[in-house]
Amino acid sequence: xxxxxxxxxxxxxxxxxxxxxxxxxxxxxxxxxxxxxxxxxxxxxxxxxxxxxxxxxxxxxxxxxxxxxxxxxxxxxx
Numbered sequence: 572x573x574x575x576x577x578x579x580x581x582x583x584x585x586x587x588x589x590x591x592x593x594x595x596x597x598x599x600x601x602x603x604x605x606x607x608x609x610x611x612x613x614x615x616x617x618x619x620x621x622x623x624x625x626x627x628x629x630x631x632x633x634x635x636x637x638x639x640x641x642x643x644x645x646x647x648x649x
Contacts, residue, residue: 584620
């Protein structure tokens with residue numbers, strides 16, 4: 572996946588979890604959980620959706636790498 576595809580996947584997954592959240596308003600280095608007011612279950616569902624949508628397994632030990640949009644794009648675009 573390239574960066575644009577990764578961002579679109581993140582927006583699509585997020586729309587199913589927190590439809591009121593606007594990913595475009597989040598800075599690349601901002602913590603997604605705080606910026607989008609995601610609780611732990613929302614974030615877990617977000618990670619699961621990203622993994623399913625990208626086909627990339629995401630172990631729990633890597634979750635902190637996905638706290639920011641920059642980290643998420645880097646992780647799934649490799």
